[in-house]
Amino acid sequence: MSGSLIKINQTIASGNPSTLTVTGITTDYNVYMVDVVNLVPNASGRVEWRITKGGSIQTDSEYDNARLDMPTTASFQDNENQNDSKVTNATVDASGSWNAKFYLFNFTNASEYSFGTFEHNAYVDSPQVFGGNGGFVHTIASASDGLSFHWGDSRTFNSGELHLYGLKK
Secondary structure, eight states, rough: OTTTTEEEEEEEEOSSSSSEEEOOOOOOSEEEEEEEEEEESSSEEEEEEEEEEETOOOOOSSSEEEEEEETSOOOEEEEEEEEEEEEEEEEEESSEEEEEEEESTTTTTTTTTTTEEEEEEEETTTTTEEEEEEEEOOOOSSSOEEEEEEGGGOOOOOEEEEEEEEEEE
């Protein structure tokens, strides 16, 4: 796969923002990847994310997702949500971080749903190491151009990076 990922855009947290967004998805590639690096909240907080369309964060109740979360000190957890206004993942400890990879499909097709897969790992406020993987769909047929992350409970980002790549055709 060396040489098959083409970097398109990046966003790096600066000044404790409340959201981190990366856009730049176009019809140039069929599949995109977002690499999420070291998202750290200013206080323990639940990481949540949404897609963007035309650069605007979509806050409608059209997110469906399912995931298997794998804490190190408890049984695996099946989690799913339908018709939610965002996708929720782990509650990250302020001394930890959240990292993930997203593979995005159909994002440029205006007549179909945008969907994707993700895998993540974190140090959560239990405290414990926590990982998981899953998939999501935004059930509105229109083109999407990025992902936006925020913390539940109005936290801000102490650090974090989002890197958008196109997968070479």
